[in-house]
Amino acid sequence: EAQVTQNPRYLITVTGKKLTVTCSQNMNHEYMSWYRQDPGLGLRQIYYSMNVEVTDKGDVPEGYKVSRKEKRNFPLILESPSPNQTSLYFCATSAGPFPNQPQHFGDGTRLSIL
Amino acid sequence: LAKTTQPISMDSYEGQEVNITCSHNNIATNDYITWYQQFPSQGPRFIIQGYKTKVTNEVASLFIPADRKSSTLSLPRVSLSDTAVYYCLVGAAAALIFGKGTTLSVSS
Numbered sequence: 001e002a003q004v005t006q007n008p009r010y011l012i013t014v015t016g017k018k019l020t021v022t023c024s025q026n027m028n029h030e031y032m033s034w035y036r037q038d039p040g041l042g043l044r045q046i047y048y049s050m051n052v053e054v055t056d057k058g059d060v061p062e063g064y065k066v067s068r069k070e071k072r073n074f075p076l077i078l079e080s081p082s083p084n085q086t087s088l089y090f091c092a093t094s095a096g097p098f099p100n101q102p103q104h105f106g107d108g109t110r111l112s113i114l
Numbered sequence: 115l116a117k118t119t120q121p122i123s124m125d126s127y128e129g130q131e132v133n134i135t136c137s138h139n140n141i142a143t144n145d146y147i148t149w150y151q152q153f154p155s156q157g158p159r160f161i162i163q164g165y166k167t168k169v170t171n172e173v174a175s176l177f178i179p180a181d182r183k184s185s186t187l188s189l190p191r192v193s194l195s196d197t198a199v200y201y202c203l204v205g206a207a208a209a210l211i212f213g214k215g216t217t218l219s220v221s222s
Contacts, residue, residue: 004157035212043158043201043212090157100146100205105157 002027004106006091012112013081021076021109023091031094031101032074033058034066036087037108043090049074050097081113118202123217132189134216136202139183147178147185150201152215158201162187192220 005024013019023032033048035058045058049068063085065077078085089109094101120136138147146165150158162169164176164185175188189196201215 040214042214043152045212088155092157100144100148100163102148102160102163103150103158105159108155108157110155 002104004091004093004104006089006106006109008109009107010110012114014114015082016080019078019081019111021078021089021091021111023074023076023106024072025074025091025093025104026072027093027095027104028071029093029095029104030071031096031103032068033092033103034064034074034076035090035092036060036085037090038087046076046089078111081111083113086111086113118204118213120200120202120213120216122214123219125219125221126192128193128220128222129191132192132196132218132220134187134189134200134202134218135184136187136204137184138202138204141182141204145204147176147182148203149174149176149187150203150212152199152201158212161200189218192218194220194222196220 003026007022030051034046035043037043044060046064047058047066049055055066091106092103094103118136118138126132148163149161151161152158162174162176164178166178169176177186197220199215199217201212
């Protein structure tokens with residue numbers, strides 16, 4: 001079964017404590033991306049990756065890091081989280097360039113930074 | 115990436131057909147038009163994609179006029195479970211902008 005798995009699904013943490021949200025896919029997709037979703041602002045892309053070791057900034061990359069060392073994994077790293085990063089995060093994958101190739105989304109990770 | 119414009123919200127009743135129009139005046143020759151559906155606290159789900167004329171699947175139809183400057187997502191006989199946010203995306207860039215979408219509310 002095609003899956004995009006995010007962990008954790010929920011996390012409450014404190015300002016400044018480094019955290020990583022993992023994303024793993026089993027579809028052998030080359031393209032992966034991270035989004036955050038906030039009320040009234042819709043979905044905004046944070047970072048995307050077109051292949052292993054190839055990443056680029058999306059719409060709102062400040063405060064985030066990513067890495068793509070293997071095709072199936074694309075972790076999102078918050079080195080020093082702040083309350084304005086409290087949000088619902090989604091990882092997505094696609095077989096080719098989006099939006100011409102449909103994206104498959106994970107179930108989301110709800111982060112609360114106190 | 116072509117800018118898209120869609121209504122912020124729409125209301126409907128169960129059993130009606132709903133048409134959501136998206137305008138994309140700057141669509142490029144190679145661009146496809148893709149629609150996603152999102153329920154609260156879930157990731158968006160791909161609904162349908164098209165390039166020109168009409169595309170139909172088990173969930174929806176997508177109508178694209180000859181000039182491709184707009185597209186219409188048609189949901190036949192909606193039910194309460196179709197209440198969701200619908201996003202129209204156009205373009206072939208690596209970066210992706212979903213925008214705020216159209217919130218469809220279906221009532222009984």
